[in-house]
Amino acid sequence: MHSTEIHTYLHRFFTENDCEILHGNEHYLTVQLTIDMDKRIMNRPFYWRYIESVNEIPNPAQLTLITDMKQLQNGMKGEVIHLGSPRLHQLFQVTKEMGQFVKLYERVGANNEQQILTPWVGVNYKVSFTSHQTKEILYSIGINLMTGAVVKEFQETIGMRDLSDQSSEQVFHLPFIITPVRALDRLDAVITKVIEGEDLTWVEEAEKRWRKDQAVLDYFYEGQEPKPECYEMEKRAMEERFKPRITVDVVNGGLFYLK
Template structure:
């Protein structure tokens, strides 16, 4: 996930959850959190317990997130946030808790008269390549529920589009031809195709590191015929550490009617 994608995702998340963006550049954004979002992503349970117990005035955090660590952002004071960082993972978790699925309609200028909105299913995926090291990637796809056309980087399109939770009076939204469950299967096939075409040398390298550490472990116990329980425990720990797996998680998604 590139810095600009992280930036766009955060802007969309905070805007949708009524957090005021106080200032912003392509390297950072400063946000006034709401009470609910502060509780979900700022790790201040004792503070909020005190506020609620004493019925005090809440003071949700105001924070600057630095989304691109470059020379132009070197003098910024704030929290660096990037794909794989604990804070961004908390934002992903908050997204799931607050509502992983939405239905929204593009706002169309009423002066153009009657407008027809086309249904799209949009899904944001997180793909994790896991072993003793973890690599995570974010993919965003949209599929047209009339034609079946799949569009990459769909989240970026949504970030540039004005959306509301109810259709405007001047729009007519077409009902989907392709069922969402079938569309989801097509998107899963698309994400699997990307994974299959990716470079998987990381798995081979992990296997080599596993074999190396296994040889070291065997060396320490090579003169012992009846291996003790601690040997089996350490061997199992190496397996859990180096075993390679790929996880595909849906971060969120929705049905979007676009002009």
């Protein structure tokens, strides 16, 4: 997930949750949190308990989130956000809690001509490559429910569009040929092929490291038959640490009607 994709995600996340973007550019955002969002992500329950008990005026926090530190100067202070950072992981979790699937419509200009919107399904996947180290990559993929055309980096495609949960007037929504359920099956097949195309040399390296450490363990307990319980425990722990695993999680997704 590139810094521009993360920036787009952050901007949409906060604006859709009614958090005002106070200022920023393509490299950072300063956000005024709502009371609800402060309670969700700032981890200060005692503050809110006190404010509510004495009926004082609340003061939700402001956050400055930096998505490209290299482009910023003058010593700006804030949280650096990247794939794998605790704050971004937290926002992914909040997204799940608040609803993974949305239905949005692109706004159209006010005129007397009927506008046509085409249905798309878009899904953001988080893929974790795990062994003794972990790498996470976010993929955003969309599929046209009329033609079956697939677009990668779909989040960027919709990021600059004006979307609403209410359809505009004088709009005709094309009926989909591919059902959303079938579209999700196709996207799962696409993400599988994308993963297969990734550099998987880390799997060989993890297995090589695993065999090396296993040989050391076997040498240490050589001649002991049967092997003691501590040997089996260390062997299982080694397998848990080095065994390569690829997990795919759906961060969120939606049905989008676009021009």
